[in-house]
Amino acid sequence: MKRGNSNTVKLLSSILVLVVLVLLTGSVRSDTCLNTVKEDSKLGAPNYSGVIYTVDTTSPDAYRKMIARLRELLTRRGEYRQGVPILPEQTSVPDSQRYILLEIIVAGTPRGVTFAIDVTNVYIVGYLVGSTRYFFMEAPARAEELLFTVAAIQTSPTRRSSNYAKLEQNAGAPRRAIPLGLPSLADAIRTLVTTRPEDARSHLVVIQMVSEAVRYWEIELNVLQAANNANPSFLPDARMIDLENNWSALSLQIQTSDAFAFQRPITIGDEVADNVQSAVIRGMFLMLFRCARPRRDLQMPMEEVRRKRLIGPGTEILRRDLGLSIDPPPVQKDDDTCKHLADSRSRIMGRDGLCVEVQGFNYSDRNPVILFACRSGDFAKQLWNFRTDGRIVSFGKCLAASGVTPRSTVVIHECETIHESAVRWEMSNSGTLSNRASGLALHAASGSGRQLTLQRDISSSFQAWQSTNIITPVDVYIQGENNRCIYYNGGTNTYVEGCRNDYSRQKWRLYPDSTIRPIEWLNGCLELSTFVEHPRYNFIQLGHCNNHPEYHRWIFTQGCIMNLYSSLVVDEDRDYPAEGWLKAAPFQGGLNQIWKLVFVS
Structure with a gap:
């Protein structure tokens, strides 16, 4: 096992211990944190798993633990698709497991509100206030038979739509005009308990801060980062609204994608998502079930040793971005299987944002496959078809490995006249494209015009690829705790400082080779100073992108920025907060390791 994989296993093991300890600690005191409970006779049968959460408007810790616990309960089946957890299909869930109960309490109110969450879609289908239960119009037919049957004395005769x-019509305001945040959540619960138990404005706050935050890491981060500001409330922006409106559509594209290229791009805010490595998908925690997994796809299997280390509660952090799949063998019917309208067709972009093409567009057998500048015109010759059998095809011929040893060249070849093993490829969730037979990775040793080769997988930026048709630059601000952004000092150092709009030294460009580059120095890459796990001296800095490619490959995963080789994450050093230093450190779960991408429009 390579050193990067060994470190990854250690990291995942430590994360498992950390998350479990956090959850257990959170269950000790229900006044500030959460408890895991079973629905008792007060709330009726069946005995649904549940969570109790007391809103603390002064700290995001209890909120964060509540969201983590709901995610754990929703992903107990452990099924993933293209690296993203997927919810169960509705007919596969028995009534006894259909719901999770979430009781939200606010200090000073006479009681809390208990919400029923559908495990197949994270929808809130109904709730209990005192002795009255309320159901939304979209609740399943049997919800009234199953939920709050003992505790409720009466059921509201009206069913409002969720x-x-x-909801916006009934609230008299669009979502973008309704503040969210911990104070807003507390106000919503007070309103439902004391004055207006069917208040649409309160429904909008609860649904977004619970259901949407569970679905998307990015939305949870909005709440967490706002909680530390002087004003802990915020208004949903266009990107957040797009995320909420497109959850089902994104789920479908992920589930029907081959080699991670979407059949239909989806615009989220200022980003166009057309593959599973997009920032949108990195900020997504759960998918809605849309169709059953194809019987064969291009996702790379994981080593059995990793599988054993990953099964268990609280292990979702970082898991899906390591090129891993832990899907159990799916039980599926042919009519439920994802239907592919056509093999996906896209560019393959890699080192320095260059595209893969056949040299000179000469499709004679064994002609080299090279990197070249992505073409805005005559780009059809840079398009590749990703087939479900593992072949990658351009103009009827296959991307082929000339051998099974390191430094073997990559060529174009007639698919049927070369050994089958030469033309079968696998793409990992982290963007490594490997030959199935040898396990060697597609490697760009040099830049434009040079032939691609196979090399041992070392998690370097020279081995990172995206199947995409988006060739326009992706520029972002990288925002951390307390509204501080990562900035480039003009030399080789990086720090954090207060975020400033349109400040060029806080703008970063995301490349398809998984590098992060300041727009003022596009040949410079964000990098580790060393792979040594030193608590104080492993700084984050800038280095030339041609050197030490393992230091430059970063994965955005559920709020963290992780170096794929070392499994260390970008950490704002709290030992020296005044200086705003950045270091690489093992994942600990603090907000100083959580970062949000703000796209430059």
């Missing part, structure tokens, strides 16, 4: 358009 559809966003209807």
Whole structure:
């Protein structure tokens, strides 16, 4: 096992211990944190798993633990698709496991509100206030038979819609005009308990801060980062609204994608998502079930030793971005299987944002496959078809490995006249494209015009690829705790400082080779100073992108920025907060290791 994989296993093991300890600690005191409970006779049968959460408007810790516990309960089946957890299909869930109960309490109110969450879609289908239960119009037919049957003395005769358009109409305001945040959540619960138990504005706050935050890491981060500001409330921006409106559509594209290229791009804010390595998908925690997994796809299997280390509660952090799949053999019916309208067709972009093409567009057998500048015109010759059998095809011929040893060249070849093992490829969730037979990775040793080769997988930026048709630059601000952004000092150092709009030294460009580059120095890459896990001296700095490619490959995963080789994450050093230093450190779960991408429009 390579050193990067060994470190990854250690990291995942430590994360498992950390998350479990956090959850257990959180269950000790229900006044500030959460408890895991079973629905008792007060709330009726069946005995649904549940969570109790007391809103603390002064700290995001209890909120964060509540979201983590709900995610754990929702992902107990351990099924993933293209590296993203997927919820169960509705007919596969028995009534006894269909719901999770979430009781939200606010200090000073006479009681809390208990919400019923559908495990197949994270929808809130109904809730209990005192002795009255309320159901939304979209609740499943049997919800009234199953939920709050003992505790409720009466059921509200009206069923309001939980559809966003209807809720906005009833609230008299769009989502973008309704503040969110911990104070807003507390106010919503007070309103439901004391004055207006069917208040649409309160429904909008609860649904977004619970259901949407569970679905998307990015939305949870909005709440967590706002909680530390002087004003802990925020208004949803266009990107957040797009995320909420497109959860089902994104789920479908992920589930029907081959080699991670979407059949239909989806615009989220200022980003166009057309593959599973996009920032949108990195900020997504759960998918809605849309169709059953194809019987064969291009996702790379994981080593059995990793599988054993990953099974268990609280291990979701970082898991899906390491090129891993822990899907159990799916039980599926042919009519439920994802239907591919056509093999996906896209560019393959890699080192320095260059595209893969056949040299000179000469498709004679054994002609080299090279990197070249991505073409805005005559780009059809840079498009590749990703087939479900593992072949990658351009103009009827296959991307082929000339051998099974390191430094073997990559060529174009007639698919049927070369050994089958030469033309079968696998793409990992982290963007490594490997020959199935040898396990060697597609490698760009040099830049434009040079032939691609196979090399041992060392998690370097020279081995990172994206199947995409988006060739326009992706520029972002990288925002951390207390509204501080990562900035480039003009030399080789990076720090954090207060975020400033349109400040060029806080703008970073995300490349398809998984590098992060300041727009003022596009030949410079964000890098580790060393792979040594030193608590104080492993700084984050800038280095030339041609050197030490393992130091430059970063994965955005559930709020963290992780170096794929070392499994260390970018950490704002709290030992020297005044200086704003950045270091690489093992994942600990603090907000000083959580970062949000703000796209430059």
